[in-house]
Amino acid sequence: MLPVIENDKPWVLVGFYQSLVKPLGAVGLILGMISIFGYLFGIEALYRPMANGPATNPLTAICMIFIGLGLLSTLNKKNQKLQYLLGIVVIVITVANISDFIFNSNVSTLLTPFYSQVLLDQELGKTNGLGINSALMFLGLGFSLTLYHFKKLIAAQLIAFITLAIPMISITGYAYGLDEFYGKMSLLTASTGVAFSIATLALTANIGAVKAILSPYIGGRIARLQTICGYAIPSILGYLLVKSLNSAGIDSFGLYVVTICWFIILMVSISAIFQERVDIERRKGEQLLSIAAMSDNLTGLANRRKFLDFGQEAIERIKRTHKQVWILMIDIDYFKRINDTAGHAMGDKVLVAVSQTLKESIRIVDLVSRMGGEEFSIILIDADIKGVELVAEKIRSNVGNMQVEGWTNLHGAINISIGCGLNDGSQTLDETLKDADGALYQAKNSGRNQVCFARK
Numbered sequence: 309m310l311p312v313i314e315n316d317k318p319w320v321l322v323g324f325y326q327s328l329v330k331p332l333g334a335v336g337l338i339l340g341m342i343s344i345f346g347y348l349f350g351i352e353a354l355y356r357p358m359a360n361g362p363a364t365n366p367l368t369a370i371c372m373i374f375i376g377l378g379l380l381s382t383l384n385k386k387n388q389k390l391q392y393l394l395g396i397v398v399i400v401i402t403v404a405n406i407s408d409f410i411f412n413s414n415v416s417t418l419l420t421p422f423y424s425q426v427l428l429d430q431e432l433g434k435t436n437g438l439g440i441n442s443a444l445m446f447l448g449l450g451f452s453l454t455l456y457h458f459k460k461l462i463a464a465q466l467i468a469f470i471t472l473a474i475p476m477i478s479i480t481g482y483a484y485g486l487d488e489f490y491g492k493m494s495l496l497t498a499s500t501g502v503a504f505s506i507a508t509l510a511l512t513a514n515i516g517a518v519k520a521i522l523s524p525y526i527g528g529r530i531a532r533l534q535t536i537c538g539y540a541i542p543s544i545l546g547y548l549l550v551k552s553l554n555s556a557g558i559d560s561f562g563l564y565v566v567t568i569c570w571f572i573i574l575m576v577s578i579s580a581i582f583q584e585r586v587d588i589e590r591r592k593g594e595q596l597l598s599i600a601a602m603s604d605n606l607t608g609l610a611n612r613r614k615f616l617d618f619g620q621e622a623i624e625r626i627k628r629t630h631k632q633v634w635i636l637m638i639d640i641d642y643f644k645r646i647n648d649t650a651g652h653a654m655g656d657k658v659l660v661a662v663s664q665t666l667k668e669s670i671r672i673v674d675l676v677s678r679m680g681g682e683e684f685s686i687i688l689i690d691a692d693i694k695g696v697e698l699v700a701e702k703i704r705s706n707v708g709n710m711q712v713e714g715w716t717n718l719h720g721a722i723n724i725s726i727g728c729g730l731n732d733g734s735q736t737l738d739e740t741l742k743d744a745d746g747a748l749y750q751a752k753n754s755g756r757n758q759v760c761f762a763r764k
């Protein structure tokens with residue numbers, strides 16, 4: 309029996325990335341709760357990490373808690389409904405907020421807890437609100453979670469990817485000192501947004517562009533290098549230039565840098581998908597080639613090469629386990645006569661039928677190979693002499709009783725001779741092969757259609 313050749317590398321990075329969902333979801337949830345505690349106990353530093361910077365609005369904190377819980381619930385099959393409901397609630401909150409921006413209405417203030425504190429902050433000239441960028445970011449996260457729940461995985465991945473750009477732009481704004489880039493989004497919200505987007509992307513790490521980028525093969529390695537360089541190099545150069553330029557035109561320069569970064573990442577993701585597809589074909593081709601190199605064309609059994617590899621490994625193993633390996637050399641009796649009387653095509657049919665019968669007569673851990681012509685061999689793993697006697701006899705009688713399509717009694721019986729050789733770890737494979745061959749010779753000389761043992 310030809311074992312399946314397993315040459316697929318483990319997708320370690322995909323597994324690692326998926327394992328980030330829980331910690332990242334939990335971090336976002338905790339940060340959201342810390343902000344709410346800040347409002348509850350009047351500790352401003354908890355919801356406004358930079359003294360003069362924007363605050364984490366209570367509505368933002370609630371979205372953080374809901375998305376964090378939603379991400380954690382994806383890991384528990386019992387809480388699947390919760391994940392979808394939390395996503396919907398976040399969508400409702402953010403849509404209300406975005407409508408307020410568009411229609412100049414006030415719906416979202418009704419949904420905002422600790423609103424008096426928010427008003428007080430605003431009266432004191434401090435920034436405190438759910439900005440349009442934060443609202444769009446949470447809308448994206450809510451949509452991505454909901455789509456994930458409904459198994460629209462590629463759409464969920466695409467939205468998570470677009471969503472990641474929003475907090476990254478804010479972080480670039482903080483790094484470059486461009487306040488238009490972050491607006492009302494606090495550094496805490498931006499960092500949580502990055503963590504959430506990364507976690508939402510991780511939910512679909514085993515498909516699409518994310519899988520392609522995390523591939524252990526060459527396409528993945530190139531894509532990862534391009535992603536890191538494509539983001540880091542323009543960002544660092546942009547930072548150095550922004551710091552050395554005078555203020556005029558800095559905003560548009562920053563915008564240019566951010567656009568370049570995301571355009572590069574988009575291009576890398578698309579090319580990674582195509583590269584991974586081509587690589588899958590290459591891997592399949594390699595797998596077929598290595599199967600072909602180890603198997604016999606006519607019967608599909610393992611060939612002599614596979615037999616030698618398998619036998620050597622089996623002998624190495626029993627040197628540690630102190631068990632026995634047996635090699636059975638099998639030859640079809642008077643096969644030349646079968647060819648001569650029934651024709652070569654019928655001879656081939658007999659070879660295929662014998663292969664099938666041999667395969668069906670042994671356990672899955674053993675190996676049958678075609679050594680060439682009408683000669684076969686079987687390696688029996690962890691067997692003892694009593695078991696081998698039984699198996700060899702069963703094989704001989706199974707072949708004698710097998711049915712071959714188109715074969716009539718006029719052609720005579722199909723029989724085999726079997727020679728058995730033992731390896732208990734103290735012989736080489738070659739020595740056992742010679743022993744089994746000697747026993748086969750003895751079986752042939754003693755009248756054929758029988759089993760002989762080299763040593764008992």
Ligand SMILES: Nc1nc2c(ncn2[C@@H]2O[C@H](COP(=O)(O)OP(=O)(O)OP(=O)(O)O)[C@@H](O)[C@H]2O)c(=O)[nH]1
Nearest residue numbers: 639640641642643644645647652653655656681682
């Ligand atoms: N149809 C067919 N015949 C093959 C194939 N490979 C080898 N043979 C034939 O198998 C026959 C082997 O004959 P011999 O080696 O004389 O042995 P035998 O007739 O089986 O006699 P004993 O082994 O002594 O019982 C030859 O006629 C080969 O041509 C194959 O792939 N297909």
